[in-house]
Amino acid sequence: MKDITTDRRSNLIKKNVGDLMREMFSSRISEVISEIIRMADEIGCKAYLVGGFVRDLLMKKPNRDVDIVIEGDGIKFAELFARRVDGRVRTHKRFKTSAVIFSDGFRVDVATAREEYYAHPAALPVVEISSIERDLYRRDFSINAMAICLNGKETSMLYDFFGGQSDLKDHVIRVLHKRSFIDDPTRVFRAVRFEHRLGFRICEPTLLLLESATREKLFEKLSAERLFNEAVLILEEQKPEEALLRMNELGLLKFIHPELCFRVESNQLMNHCKETLVWFELNFPGREVRRWVVMMMALFDSLANDCRDEMLQKFKSAKKMLSCPLVNLAKVEAATAKLHKPVVSPSFVGKAFENLTNEALVFMAAKQTGEGIKALVTSYLTNIKDIRPFINGEDILKMGVSPSPIISNILEQVMEAQLDGKLKSRHEALKLADKLSR
Numbered sequence: 001m002k003d004i005t006t007d008r009r010s011n012l013i014k015k016n017v018g019d020l021m022r023e024m025f026s027s028r029i030s031e032v033i034s035e036i037i038r039m040a041d042e043i044g045c046k047a048y049l050v051g052g053f054v055r056d057l058l059m060k061k062p063n064r065d066v067d068i069v070i071e072g073d074g075i076k077f078a079e080l081f082a083r084r085v086d087g088r089v090r091t092h093k094r095f096k097t098s099a100v101i102f103s104d105g106f107r108v109d110v111a112t113a114r115e116e117y118y119a120h121p122a123a124l125p126v127v128e129i130s131s132i133e134r135d136l137y138r139r140d141f142s143i144n145a146m147a148i149c150l151n152g153k154e155t156s157m158l159y160d161f162f163g164g165q166s167d168l169k170d171h172v173i174r175v176l177h178k179r180s181f182i183d184d185p186t187r188v189f190r191a192v193r194f195e196h197r198l199g200f201r202i203c204e205p206t207l208l209l210l211e212s213a214t215r216e217k218l219f220e221k222l223s224a225e226r227l228f229n230e231a232v233l234i235l236e237e238q239k240p241e242e243a244l245l246r247m248n249e250l251g252l253l254k255f256i257h258p259e260l261c262f263r264v265e266s267n268q269l270m271n272h273c274k275e276t277l278v279w280f281e282l283n284f285p286g287r288e289v290r291r292w293v294v295m296m297m298a299l300f301d302s303l304a305n306d307c308r309d310e311m312l313q314k315f316k317s318a319k320k321m322l323s324c325p326l327v328n329l330a331k332v333e334a335a336t337a338k339l340h341k342p343v344v345s346p347s348f349v350g351k352a353f354e355n356l357t358n359e360a361l362v363f364m365a366a367k368q369t370g371e372g373i374k375a376l377v378t379s380y381l382t383n384i385k386d387i388r389p390f391i392n393g394e395d396i397l398k399m400g401v402s403p404s405p406i407i408s409n410i411l412e413q414v415m416e417a418q419l420d421g422k423l424k425s426r427h428e429a430l431k432l433a434d435k436l437s438r
């Protein structure tokens with residue numbers, strides 16, 4: 001059993017936050033929480049709001065990610081709660097956690113109050129049932145380690161064992177004990193992420209622990225998937241460039257690749273990407289773009305091809321996440337090389353942009369300053385990409401051409417003529433195809 005007073009002394013400060021909850025919660029959140037309270041009372045267990053939801057409430061920031069801890073059987077609670085609200089439940093038995101998903105997609109995470117042990121640094125934790133205090137002690141930072149009791153005698157009482165409120169007030173990110181980064185090195189990335197999201201500062205003792213974890217190269221033991229999940233979360237933030245500059249300063253990027261760095265030029269490129277994302281979403285509202293993919297392209301843009309290959313080799317188990325931005329980068333580079341002509345016809349643009357994802361189009365427009373590429377992207381998405389060909393392979397077969405690559409060749413030439421406005425109708429397209437098939 002861990003001694004929970006070794007580092008950050010456990011010193012419970014309680015405060016009733018009922019008024020704040022009433023002021024801040026939407027009617028939806030209030031309804032959901034009332035239902036949680038009824039359920040907890042019926043079962044006879046204690047329910048707590050925890051984590052980022054409590055942090056954001058105290059900062060008066062809206063947050064819809066309701067995170068509940070149950071002193072008792074959290075999995076049973078989640079199953080009964082899901083039945084009560086007509087939702088579904090997804091359970092992770094090993095970690096004693098469940099997610100209750102309502103029919104409209106609203107989600108409540110439910111966990112059993114638990115304690116975690118790490119068999120070795122960076123391993124996944126061994127989980128044991130415990131009290132709310134011990135559950136909070138296993139958390140990453142003091143500001144994320146507060147709970148609000150939802151039922152019983154202490155309803156609406158904030159439990160702050162580790163100085164979370166004072167760190168919120170001082171704008172400080174602080175781990176709860178010396179082994180925190182060793183137990184779970186992803187906390188290094190989380191620290192940087194919260195620092196920039198909230199405009200806080202990692203406090204000196206925590207920074208020293210972080211630097212020592214970096215020196216000990218703990219990230220090398222971290223699974224590639226967990227590492228890149230954290231990277232994606234950073235890239236999804238509003239100001240990823242600030243967090244990346246900080247990661248560069250802390251020497252964290254070299255664990256991704258020794259040549260990877262993030263300096264002024266990458267910062268500028270990322271800012272262009274952000275502006276271009278806004279432009280894209282405004283002009284093409286139905287077309288989805290994954291922000292993190294664009295940002296990861298900006299991050300890896302300055303890496304040479306052989307370094308990109310080495311990175312893929314090293315992080316094989318994160319291949320799914322990594323290859324998407326890397327393949328996009330290669331395609332953008334190929335397309336950009338093709339477009340170095342003074343006048344480009346629509347069919348030429350169609351060919352150059354063929355197979356480019358929305359993320360690649362955004363990145364390409366961001367990389368080339370000026371309006372040129374933006375205009376081409378606009379013309380591609382509005383007039384070229386979704387255009388339906390006047391004719392298809394069946395039409396060519398009916399002309400007596402036997403199945404062969406000649407058919408796609410003819411179709412391609414007819415499509416080019418159609419895109420360039422040389423054909424006005426299906427009839428004209430058939431005429432051209434007939435001519436080409438002779």
Ligand code: ATP
Pocket residue numbers: 050051052053065067138139140141144145184186187190
């Ligand atoms: P966000 O607003 O980004 O969702 P969050 O604080 O809610 O931030 P989550 O990743 O959803 O973050 O995690 C919920 C809570 O679980 C955190 O507030 C923290 O208490 C705890 N937690 C998450 N990851 C870790 C970790 N690696 N180590 C310890 N505690 C963690």
